[in-house]
Amino acid sequence: MILINLLPDEYRQKERTPLKYFGLIAASVAVNASLVAFWAWTAFGIAAEVSGELAVLEDNRDGLIPQVEYHQALEKESAVFAAREKTLGEITGNRVSWTEQVDQLVDLINDGGDQEKYLIWLDNMRISQTQGGRGQKFGSLTSGAHSGTASLVNVTSFLRDIEQSPMARLFEDPAPPTGSRQEQAEDLQPAEIWNFPLSLDLKSPEERTQQ
Amino acid sequence: MSSEKKRWVVTIALTLLCAAGLGTLIYYQEEAIQEKRVGIEQLKNQIAQDRALIKQTPDLVKSVIVQRETDAEIQKILSDEEDVNNFVDALYDFSTETDVIISNLDKGRQNRGVQGVQDFQRVAYNLTFKGDAFQLLAFLNKVESYQRFMSVTSIDLTAAPRSDYENADVPLHSVKLELETYVYNPKQGGEAVQIDQYDRKRELLISEISQRTSELRVKPYEYRGQRSRRDPWIDPRVKIDPGASPPTIAEQIELVHALIERVDAAKLLLEEAQAADTIILEMKLRSSLEDEIAALDAEVKRIQAEGRLVYVLAVKRFESEVVGGVKWLTEEADRAEAGQGPSLAILRQAEKSMTEFIEHQDYELAVDVFNTIEPGLLLAEVDERKLPAVQALRELHTLADTVISFEAITINITGLAIYKDARPVALINGRPVAEGELLGEELIVRNISTNRIEFAYRGVVLARLVEIDPLN
Numbered sequence: 001m002i003l004i005n006l007l008p009d010e011y012r013q014k015e016r017t018p019l020k021y022f023g024l025i026a027a028s029v030a031v032n033a034s035l036v037a038f039w040a041w042t043a044f045g046i047a048a049e050v051s052g053e054l055a056v057l058e059d060n061r062d063g064l065i066p067q068v069e070y071h072q073a074l075e076k077e078s079a080v081f082a083a084r085e086k087t088l089g090e091i092t093g094n095r096v097s098w099t100e101q102v103d104q105l106v107d108l109i110n111d112g113g114d115q116e117k118y119l120i121w122l123d124n125m126r127i128s129q130t131q132g133g134r135g136q137k138f139g140s141l142t143s144g145a146h147s148g149t150a151s152l153v154n155v156t157s158f159l160r161d162i163e164q165s166p167m168a169r170l171f172e173d174p175a176p177p178t179g180s181r182q183e184q185a186e187d188l189q190p191a192e193i194w195n196f197p198l199s200l201d202l203k204s205p206e207e208r209t210q211q
Numbered sequence: 212m213s214s215e216k217k218r219w220v221v222t223i224a225l226t227l228l229c230a231a232g233l234g235t236l237i238y239y240q241e242e243a244i245q246e247k248r249v250g251i252e253q254l255k256n257q258i259a260q261d262r263a264l265i266k267q268t269p270d271l272v273k274s275v276i277v278q279r280e281t282d283a284e285i286q287k288i289l290s291d292e293e294d295v296n297n298f299v300d301a302l303y304d305f306s307t308e309t310d311v312i313i314s315n316l317d318k319g320r321q322n323r324g325v326q327g328v329q330d331f332q333r334v335a336y337n338l339t340f341k342g343d344a345f346q347l348l349a350f351l352n353k354v355e356s357y358q359r360f361m362s363v364t365s366i367d368l369t370a371a372p373r374s375d376y377e378n379a380d381v382p383l384h385s386v387k388l389e390l391e392t393y394v395y396n397p398k399q400g401g402e403a404v405q406i407d408q409y410d411r412k413r414e415l416l417i418s419e420i421s422q423r424t425s426e427l428r429v430k431p432y433e434y435r436g437q438r439s440r441r442d443p444w445i446d447p448r449v450k451i452d453p454g455a456s457p458p459t460i461a462e463q464i465e466l467v468h469a470l471i472e473r474v475d476a477a478k479l480l481l482e483e484a485q486a487a488d489t490i491i492l493e494m495k496l497r498s499s500l501e502d503e504i505a506a507l508d509a510e511v512k513r514i515q516a517e518g519r520l521v522y523v524l525a526v527k528r529f530e531s532e533v534v535g536g537v538k539w540l541t542e543e544a545d546r547a548e549a550g551q552g553p554s555l556a557i558l559r560q561a562e563k564s565m566t567e568f569i570e571h572q573d574y575e576l577a578v579d580v581f582n583t584i585e586p587g588l589l590l591a592e593v594d595e596r597k598l599p600a601v602q603a604l605r606e607l608h609t610l611a612d613t614v615i616s617f618e619a620i621t622i623n624i625t626g627l628a629i630y631k632d633a634r635p636v637a638l639i640n641g642r643p644v645a646e647g648e649l650l651g652e653e654l655i656v657r658n659i660s661t662n663r664i665e666f667a668y669r670g671v672v673l674a675r676l677v678e679i680d681p682l683n
Contacts, residue, residue, distance in 0.1 A: 021219065028226035035233035042240045050247040057254040064261040071264050073404045074271045081278035084330055084397065085427075088285055091331065091393055092429050095362045099351040100432040102366075106344060110440040122443050127366040148448060188448040189521060 094205050096129060096170060101141070104167050108158075118158045119148030119190065122198070132204060139202035141171065146182075150192040155179055162200070170208050171200040272406055276413050277420050279403065284424040288360050289331070289395035298359075298392060302338065305353040311342035312383070319389055335364075335391040341383040344442040348434055354390060356431035365389035370444035384444050441527060449521050457518075463525035467533060470510065474536035477503045481543055485596060490556045497544070504544060507537045552591030553584055558600035565607040574611040581608040613669045620654065622675055624664065635659035637677075 005012060017025075102125075109120045123144035132138035147155045159174045179196030202208075299316065306313045319335030342350065347368070354361050366389075371382035406412065413420070441447060451457065458466070477500060484496035511534055520526045553561075561584045568577035581604060592601040626638035634645045637659050644656050650666070657672060658665040665674045 018215075021222070024219065024222055024226075028222065028229070031226065032229045032233060035230055035237065039233055039237045039240060042237060042244065047240060047244050047247075050244050050251065054247050054251050054254070057251060057258065061254055061258055061261070064258060064265065067265045067268065068261045070404070071268045071271060074268065074275050077404050078271060078275050078278060081275070081282055084282065084285065085278070087331055088289070088427065091362075092360065092427070095360075095429065097355055097432045098363045098366060099348055099355050099434050102344075102351065103348055103432070103434060106348070106440055106443055109443040119447060120443065121446055123370050125366065125368040125444070127363075129364045146446075187450050189451050190448060193448075 093209060094129075094131075096139070096202065096208070098127060101167060101170060102127075104165060105141075108161055108165050108167070112158075112161075117161075118154035120158055121146050121148070129202065132202075137201050138204050141198075141200045141202070143198040145196055145198040147179075147194045147196065148190040149194065150181070150190075152177060152179060152181075152194055152196075155194055155196050159198075167200070170203055172203055174198065174200055272412065273416055273419075275404070276406065276409065276416055277423055280413065280416075280420040281423045281427060282397075284427055286395055287358075288427060288429075289393050298334070298336070298361075301357060302336070302354075302390075305350055306340060309342070309346050309349040309353060311340045311346045311350050311386075313338065313340040315339035319391070330395060330397045332394040332396060333391055334394055335389060338388045338390060340386055340388075342386060343381050343383055344444055345437040345440075347384070347386055349436070351388075352432060352434035354388075355429075359392060360429060361390055361392045363388055364391055368444065373446055376445070382442075382445055449526075451521055457521045463520050466514075467520070467525045467529045470507070470533045471528065471536070473503070473507055474533055474540070477507065477540050478536070481540060485555060485594075487554070487556050488559060490554070490560070493554055493556045500540075500544060504537065504540050507533075508541070511537055552587035552589070552594075552597070555597050555600060557584070558591060558597055558604065562600055562603050562607065565604065565611070569607060569611055574614045577607060577611040578615065581611070609669075610671065613671045614673065617654075617666070617668050617671075617673045620651065620668075622650070622666075624675065624677055627659065627661065627677060629659070629661060637664055639664075 109122075112118050112120065123146070125141065125143045127139070127141050129139035130136065147158065155177045159177055162168070162171075163173050175197075177196060179194045182193045182195055302316065303313065305311075315338070317337050319337045340350070351363060351366075354363060365387075367387040369385045371384050375382040457463070480496060480500045480503065484493050484500055487493035487496060514520060514529070520529055561580055564580050565577045568574070568580065584604070585608075588601050588604065591597045621640065623640050624637060625641070627635065628637075628643075629635040636643045636645050637656065638644075639650060639656075644650055646656055646659055648656055650656055653669055655667040656664065657667045661677070663674045663676050665672055
């Protein structure tokens with residue numbers, strides 16, 4: 001059925017937005033307005049504050065950069081010097097004062113305990129000093145030696161004195177005594193002597209500096 | 212679809228679209244904020260690290276200053292190119308000073324030992340020379356004590372043959388040395404960083420710099436020469452004549468031992484004589500000493516003439532401890548009589564007399580005693596044992612002389628003004644003088660009291676009695 005309203009306009013009932021639709025519009029506006037407000041709060045409140053803090057910190061960092069660069073330049077210079085000192089330390093630390101060692105050997109031979117303990121003299125002396133490591137020796141002092149006594153006990157006594165002398169700071173203990181007795185020389189005094197090898201191995205640089 | 216429904220759909224769609232757009236905007240906004248917050252955290256950490264680093268800068272500056280100054284010291288210790296050229300000259304100088312005879316010098320292997328370190332270049336030399344053990348030691352010592360770093364890496368000594376003993380005054384051994392040094396030629400490092408007020412900061416670090424440089428310096432060994440020692444590379448056995456019958460080794464050692472005991476006893480006698488408290492005791496001890504020295508000297512000459520000692524150790528001990536000991540005793544006894552000044556006993560006697568005179572206020576007599584003995588004091592004070600007595604005599608003389616000088620000064624005290632809570636004032640020689648003021652050259656008023664005034668004069672406190680009535 002078709003319903004036709006024939007009433008004049010002034011008598012017709014006014015057209016109104018339906019209440020449900022109005023509710024929808026209102027909800028839509030409320031939601032979007034809230035979102036706009038939240039965006040505005042983050043954009044002009046939090047973001048601005050964070051940006052401001054970031055700018056201040058960047059300024060601070062920029063102010064520190066020259067000082068940091070100065071520090072780093074000093075560190076670089078210091079590292080170069082430290083490397084040089086380390087190398088010099090290695091060079092000088094490896095050095096053995098051979099004057100001192102040979103002088104102490106001469107002292108020991110001359111003192112001989114009470115000068116009546118043993119009579120020692122040498123044919124030669126070979127001293128070598130190397131970098132050592134990997135099973136190699138760090139150096140040695142070797143010599144063909146003689147004791148003007150008829151007994152090997154005096155040789156043992158001499159080697160024991162070396163172990164107890166200041167030379168022991170740089171040298172390992174000498175090898176156990178070996179040697180051979182030489183026949184009597186009629187025209188020389190003392191006539192009987194013992195020939196023996198003197199061999200002393202140098203300790204490592206670390207052991208030498210520790211003691 | 213009715214228009215009503217369409218309107219609903221369009222409205223809802225527009226609402227959702229708008230909300231989605233705004234949500235996206237908010238999402239990206241939040242992302243940006245989050246990123247900035249992360250950046251802030253990183254910057255804060257960076258700044259904290261930078262500040263911590265900068266905090267260490269003053270210590271690093273100190274360290275670099277010390278290192279720079281130490282580096283200058285390294286350049287002094289290690290050779291430069293010019294020094295290497297002088298190295299050979301130095302070796303020849305050492306050979307002249309130590310009497311070794313250099314026969315060969317050539318360059319050794321280079322650049323061993325400091326691989327990868329461009330700043331230090333090894334320079335080695337092989338040296339061949341002849342000399343006895345003590346010349347070798349003296350030469351080695353010169354090399355190892357040289358102002359520039361030098362190291363001996365190898366020694367090869369072959370002893371002089373026995374046949375040389377009769378031909379040469381001193382048998383010379385053949386020695387081959389390998390020496391090395393390092394040329395310091397810093398290649399890296401560039402320009403030094405500018406340090407503000409460098410000189411002032413260096414001055415403040417002077418003790419640390421000094422300590423570090425002394426640590427770097429290689430301490431040389433103090434070689435004290437031959438000191439009566441025999442050369443261990445010379446066969447010490449002596450030839451004996453087939454017909455001769457010298458005492459046994461035990462008898463020779465015993466003979467020398469007995470003589471050494473006598474020399475030691477004579478030395479004790481000398482010490483007792485030098486420390487004697489009275490002049491009479493000193494004279495008695497010196498007389499005994501002279502007799503013993505004469506007897507020992509005669510014994511030494513007799514043994515030397517008879518040639519009874521042939522065992523090398525006995526001969527060596529006889530020469531060093533007996534002959535040397537008698538010689539030393541003779542020289543000491545002679546020195547005591549001439550050029551030693553007054554004896555300890557005389558000095559003690561003089562000190563006692565001066566003390567007594569000063570206690571009795573006879574200052575002129577104390578000075579007279581000092582003047583009598585004074586010419587010999589310069590010689591006496593060289594002896595450590597006499598030095599305390601000489602110093603005591605000088606102090607007593609200074610005291611007596613000061614008192615005499617003080618007494619000669621005119622000090623006329625005519626008034627005193629002593630008020631509560633005010634500095635006392637004395638009227639001396641017509642002018643008011645307060646405590647601490649100078650009265651004349653070297654004369655300071657030290658303390659004013661109602662009955663006496665103390666003066667400080669030449670480091671001594673002296674007093675004058677006040678013989679007037681105080682004003683208050």
